Amino acid sequence: MKIFLVICLVAASLAAEDVLRGILRSPKETLKLYGDFKSQEHLKFLASEDRMRFRLFRSNAQLVAQANEEGGSAVFGLNFFSALTEDEKQQYLGLNVTGHDENPMHVASSSFSAPEKKLWTNEGLVTAVKNQGSCGSCWTFGAVGGLETRYHGVSGKLRSFAEQEYLDCVYEGQRNGCNGGWPDNCYDYSKKNGGRLASTADYVYTQKDGSCKGSSKPDAMVAAKINGYTSVSPTEAANIQALASGSLSVAFEVTNYFQQYRNGIIKDTTCTGRPNHAVTAVGYTSKFVLVKNSWGGSWGDRGFVKFARGYPSNCGLFKYSSYPKLVTTGQSDNTPSDKATDYRPSEDDDVKPDPQPNPDCKDRASNCRSDWCKYANIAEDYCQKTCNKCDGGDDGECPSGTIRCSDGVCRHEHMC
Incomplete structure (x- = not known):
């Protein structure tokens, strides 16, 4: 025997x-x-x-x-990270956590009941995956991603907003934005400048920090203006509640393990506890939280990743989330919507x-x-x-x- x-x-x-x-x-x-x-x-x-x-x-x-x-459920594979040095890998991150603590706990004030599933990708309300390149500008992509579905909720239009405006302007005269930043500073910049942000079409991403051209570019925030941001309590339940009403800017710790992700639902046990990357949460099911990354469509699951639900760690995914406050202008955005991603993850939680x-x-x-x-x-x-x-x-x-x-x-x- x-x-x-x-x-x-x-x-x-x-x-x-x-x-x-x-x-x-x-x-x-x-x-x-x-x-x-x-x-x-x-x-x-x-x-x-x-x-x-x-x-x-x-x-x-x-x-x-x-x-x-x-x-586990997650599948891993070779990709462009597989022959990079540790210093080179760091260039694809860019979250500067210095001086920032995890979000404080808030008493829930909404009686809104989040549905069991909400995938903004499947409603055509998420733009195509972008690529920050070897510029540590993830903080701009996380902030812009957190704006997309919420602006659509006001305007009825999906807009691809300009990460480059934030990269050039948020820390102008202070430091190079490719050396890192914090997503909420983007919303503060917009608030201080009349709630504005250009579109990607008018302010193209260049993978490097340049001089600020915000005042000379058309403002794509037509139907609503950015008036600051709301921090989300650092729990999974609070993040799901917020995510049910729109995309979120979220942050977590990227590991070598995560960089080689291919598809499936990931549970990373190799984290050390310090966030280093900002991304956008764009939906959830009972099994996973769907996140849009900024490393191009060849990474991961066509540029997306599924984080496990009910997994307390998730490398800090729920601790630093926020989304922009919007104030309606009463004007109509008459520009046609920008193209949405055609990525449609299964809503039945299955990995086929x-x-x-x-x-x-x-x-x-x-x-x-x-x-x-x-x-x-x-x-x-x-x-x-x-x-x-x-x-x-x-x-x-x-x-x-x-x-x-x-x-x-x-x-x-x-x-x-």
């Missing part, structure tokens, strides 16, 4: 092994994957730097493999599995996913079924560089 249990435990352990684990055991296969990665990310390095980048890549690939083997085409063969590795298929050696050597690499076409030939092994599966010869 004991032998049977040991066999079962070993089998379960092997079944949970991530596809990367087997590759990382082989220096040759790891180098091959690194080459595929550089090709996908359009990276080229001199020889001395390439050795350093390879070590970073291998370390992050090991992190991804371990994270996927933990068996990747399709598994071609039932006539098997994946060599467990835990294959379609997003691994962009890496040639994973697709052809490890995830043939998932990546539809079992057959070479109607004539039955294997793909170039592979042969048909004794089990009928096309692989590189050394893998048979």
Whole structure:
């Protein structure tokens, strides 16, 4: 009986092994994957730097493999963070928490009952994911995101507002906005300047701090003006209550673990307790809070991430939330709405599995996913079924560089 249990435990352990684990055991296969990665990310390095980048890549690939083997709902993968130094990673953050404590507790004053689910993306009231680039301007994106749905509630128009105005103007004469900031300072700036904020179309984002041009750009706050901000009590319940009426500017701690997120519902246990990134909460279900990031659509779940509900930590996600106070002007915003994201997460809380085409063969590795298929050696050597690499076409030939092994599966010869 004991032998049977040991066999079962070993089998379960092997079944949970991530596809990367087997590759990382082989220096040759790891180098091959690194080459595929550089090709996908359009990276080229001199020889001395390439050795350093390879070590970073291998370390992050090991992190991804371990994270996927933990068996939670979240899925992790390689992305543009996988070959960056720690200093380079910091440039994609930008929340300056110095002098700011978590929000104070407030006595609930509203009798409004939040619905069980509210996904502003699915109502077409969230703009497309943007990319802050290597400028620590996340604080501007969090603030602008917290404004979008609330301005629509007053005007009936979805507007893409200008992060660049906040980046150029909020700390003008004090410091470079790419070195960090605080979202609520954006709302204070607007209040001091007549409640204004330009549109992205009129004040384009440049990924660098420039001179303030706010007074020379058209004011896109036509139907309402920003008159300060409201802080949300630092509890999940208070955040859900506020999120039911509109998007929120929120802040949390980004970890190396979080940076490699691909999709699913995340529970990060690696936080140390200091917030460093501002984003926008744009909805919730009974299982997750949906957050819009500012690292472009290739990161995460098309630029979005799902944080677990009922998880006390969440790296401080509920402790620093706010949203702008708006005062109506009585004027109509007659400019057509800006384009909304077409991202529509499932409202039934399910994380749908990747399709598994071609039932006539098997994946060599467990835990294959379609997003691994962009890496040639994973697709052809490890995830043939998932990546539809079992057959070479109607004539039955294997793909170039592979042969048909004794089990009928096309692989590189050394893998048979």
